[in-house]
Amino acid sequence: MLGAALALRLRDQGFKVTLIEAAPRLGGLASPQTIGDVTWDRFYHVVLLSDSYLRELITQLGLGDRLRWATTRTGFYTRDGLYSLSSSLEFLRFPPLTLVDKARLAWTIIHASRITDGAPLERIPATIWLERHSGKRTLERIWLPLLKAKLGDNYKRASAAFIWAIIARMYAARRSGLKRELFGYVAGGYDAILSRLHHYLVERGVDLRCGRGATAVASAEGGGVDITIAGGQLLHVDHAVLTVPCPRVAALCPQLTLAERERLNAVVYQGVACPSLLLERPLANYYVTNITEPSVPFTAVIEMTALVDPSMFGGRSLVYLPRYLAQQDATWARSDADIVDESVTALEKMYPHFRRSQVIAWQVGRARDVLAVPTLDYSRTLLPALNTSVPNVFVVNSAQIANGTLNVNETLALAARQVETLAPLMRTAAGSHQ
Numbered sequence: 001m002l003g004a005a006l007a008l009r010l011r012d013q014g015f016k017v018t019l020i021e022a023a024p025r026l027g028g029l030a031s032p033q034t035i036g037d038v039t040w041d042r043f044y045h046v047v048l049l050s051d052s053y054l055r056e057l058i059t060q061l062g063l064g065d066r067l068r069w070a071t072t073r074t075g076f077y078t079r080d081g082l083y084s085l086s087s088s089l090e091f092l093r094f095p096p097l098t099l100v101d102k103a104r105l106a107w108t109i110i111h112a113s114r115i116t117d118g119a120p121l122e123r124i125p126a127t128i129w130l131e132r133h134s135g136k137r138t139l140e141r142i143w144l145p146l147l148k149a150k151l152g153d154n155y156k157r158a159s160a161a162f163i164w165a166i167i168a169r170m171y172a173a174r175r176s177g178l179k180r181e182l183f184g185y186v187a188g189g190y191d192a193i194l195s196r197l198h199h200y201l202v203e204r205g206v207d208l209r210c211g212r213g214a215t216a217v218a219s220a221e222g223g224g225v226d227i228t229i230a231g232g233q234l235l236h237v238d239h240a241v242l243t244v245p246c247p248r249v250a251a252l253c254p255q256l257t258l259a260e261r262e263r264l265n266a267v268v269y270q271g272v273a274c275p276s277l278l279l280e281r282p283l284a285n286y287y288v289t290n291i292t293e294p295s296v297p298f299t300a301v302i303e304m305t306a307l308v309d310p311s312m313f314g315g316r317s318l319v320y321l322p323r324y325l326a327q328q329d330a331t332w333a334r335s336d337a338d339i340v341d342e343s344v345t346a347l348e349k350m351y352p353h354f355r356r357s358q359v360i361a362w363q364v365g366r367a368r369d370v371l372a373v374p375t376l377d378y379s380r381t382l383l384p385a386l387n388t389s390v391p392n393v394f395v396v397n398s399a400q401i402a403n404g405t406l407n408v409n410e411t412l413a414l415a416a417r418q419v420e421t422l423a424p425l426m427r428t429a430a431g432s433h434q
Contacts (some may be wrong), residue, residue: 001030001408003243005057005196005415006396006422007206009166010241013423018237020229022213026198029367030408032191036278036361038313043060043274043365044302044320046287048169049186051409053416058186061196066187070307072328075289077296078141078397081285096292101138108133112167118403121160122378128303129160145292152326154268157375165374165405200325217242217252219390219409231264239392239426241249245269245369246399255390267399268375268381271368273331275340280358282306282317283351296346316360321347327368336364341421357432372399386421394422 004026007019025031034043047054047067058067072219073086076094084090091102111133115121126147131139147155147163186192201208209229215227219238225240241248246264250256256264269434275298289301302320305313321343325331331339344356375382379402384395395419404410 001026001028002396002398002411002415003028004201005245005412006419007201007208008204009300009415009419010104010423010426011201011204011206011382013419015426018203018235018317019206020214020227020235021208021210022230024211025194026208026210027190027194029370030190030194032189032194032277033365034361035276035318036316038278038316038318038361039191040276040304041191042276042363043272043367044304044322045190045408047186047309048409049182049184049425050169051407053412054274054409057197057412058193059204061193061200063193063196064188066192067184068187068309069182069184072287072307073285075284075286075301077289077291077293077301079293082289083351084286085290086286086392088141091098094275096141098137101135101141104133105136105138108138109167112164113202114420115164115168118164118168119379122374122376122402124160125376126155126158126160126163129360132417135142142292145294146290146293146412149272149323151373152272154326154331154373157373159374159376159378160403161378161403162374165403169405169407185308186314187309189308189312193278194202210302214252216254217390217393218255223392225390225392239394241394241422242395243397245397246372247369248382249395249397251394253388253390257389260389263382264384265382266289268373269327269369270371270373271325271327271332272322272338272366272370273325273330274307274320274365275336275343276363276365277319277321277340277344277359278313278361279319280360281318281355283347296350299340301347301350324371332366332368368405378389380422387425392426396422 003019007017031042032039053183058064076083076085078096083094130143137229212230213228215230218226220226224236224238227235227240229235246267250261250264285306286303287306291300298321304318317387340362347354368407381403384393384399388395398406401410401414
């Protein structure tokens with residue numbers, strides 16, 4: 001999505017653009033999958049009212065009339081069982097916390113939602129900031145299990161900017177205070193968006209090449225950049241913009257300085273292995289059920305049918321069970337079937353009415369370099385620069401989202417921000433059109 005958004009904006013600026021995509025089709029983390037007889041997103045996605053860049057793109061693609069909105073509910077699973085946490089009253093009744101704990105938790109959320117600049121939070125560890133505002137008991141019972149589920153042992157390295165970005169985004173989805181959430185989706189999911197985006201890019205004159213990725217990027221003799229494509233094809237361009245994760249940037253560009261490569265390789269990435277299950281019937285009708293019980297192997301239960309009209313899935317229920325993993329996590333080596341079996345066993349314990357015989361079909365989506373963890377002092381020490389030491393080679397990737405949370409809207413916003421600087425830099429070379 002980042003590469004496609006950059007290509008579109010650079011084309012609008014008058015540049016001739018070639019977009020190289022290693023996968024068979026556009027999409028990346030937003031790409032679809034087929035599970036049983038249903039085609040939907042490989043990983044779970046949602047549209048918020050505050051997602052101005054994403055909503056603008058949907059309208060630009062002529063899909064505005066397919067945008068649907070629904071009020072959803074939130075669940076919370078603890079060692080004591082499953083609770084609804086979808087209203088202020090349910091929040092006040094939430095057993096794991098005392099009234100004082102709840103007041104401090106509410107204050108933390110409201111306080112975070114009012115912060116407009118997350119940069120100062122990069123200097124504070126997330127756990128220290130959360131304990132300061134929410135208290136030790138709330139940190140241990142709520143925040144710490146959620147941080148561990150999302151980041152594993154990397155939670156110890158995360159700054160307060162990470163949790164602030166998540167709170168700020170989700171708070172924006174609520175109509176007021178701790179009340180109900182209004183979420184949206186496009187009928188047909190990202191399959192509909194990406195299919196239209198592909199055609200739109202081609203219609204606008206972007207040279208879109210899918211199915212073979214770049215294997216090397218180097219400054220060319222006489223100016224410009226040489227890009228080697230898988231299979232040996234050489235593409236000569238005036239400028240190259242790399243939108244791949246930081247370790248891939250370092251591997252693609254051997255001409256980068258040692259300091260640049262070390263900085264890129266030092267960015268800490270969190271990955272995800274996400275089983276998706278097509279079920280005969282719903283589990284609990286919560287769009288998201290947060291989990292603080294450590295025996296459950298996944299971060300949350302995302303029941304897409306609590307948001308999306310079940311007719312999109314043939315009357316069945318589509319559920320995502322994400323596991324966010326550090327690069328060294330042993331789960332990467334496990335088979336998809338093993339991960340699904342363990343996940344289904346956990347669901348049977350969480351939902352007494354659920355039986356594994358209700359699973360119609362399943363898939364497991366895997367992505368290694370998903371989230372660049374906003375570690376302490378991230379912007380100063382690790383944030384990738386737009387410019388590189390290699391002439392006419394630039395970097396625009398999601399690791400440049402320093403004080404935000406990774407989602408499609410934030411990705412589109414990054415493309416818009418970076419093009420404002422990138423386009424003038426590219427025009428400095430006379431006759432630059434590629």
